[in-house]
Amino acid sequence: MEDILTDSYKFIYYNDELLICPKCRALLSLNGCQKFHLNKKLIIGKQKYICSNKKCQLTLNTDLNQYIDKYCNYTKEIKEKAMKYSFIQYSSYQSKAEYINLHYGTKISRQTIYNANNSLID
Ligand SMILES: [Zn+2]
Numbered sequence: 001m002e003d004i005l006t007d008s009y010k011f012i013y014y015n016d017e018l019l020i021c022p023k024c025r026a027l028l029s030l031n032g033c034q035k036f037h038l039n040k041k042l043i044i045g046k047q048k049y050i051c052s053n054k055k056c057q058l059t060l061n062t063d064l065n066q067y068i069d070k071y072c073n074y075t076k077e078i079k080e081k082a083m084k085y086s087f088i089q090y091s092s093y094q095s096k097a098e099y100i101n102l103h104y105g106t107k108i109s110r111q112t113i114y115n116a117n118n119s120l121i122d
Pocket of ligand 1: 021022023024025026051052053056057058
């Protein structure tokens with residue numbers, strides 16, 4: 001997972017644990033790919049699955065919650081970097097954003113860093 005933070009290519013993330021339906025234990029079939037704009041920089045494909053049991057047909061998406069907060073396009077790692085930077089140098093959100101963008105080639109806004117900072121305090 002770390003590799004895709006620095007490399008820019010299309011990436012399909014498989015989660016092997018998802019190959020069996022958690023509801024009825026039948027095999028899951030591949031069900032297309034959901035495009036996801038990671039760090040507003042990379043397009044990655046999140047594999048979708050559907051249960052092969054016609055009575056169940058549960059659908060699942062590859063779960064990236066371990067790396068990415070819900071409704072957020074940025075990985076937790078990048079947001080944490082932005083936080084750590086604030087301990088090194090007491091700087092404005094604007095300069096933190098510029099640092100992150102320079103380092104990762106992203107276009108994170110000062111507002112995103114501000115929000116991430118506040119959610120850490122909560
Ligand atoms: Zn099922």
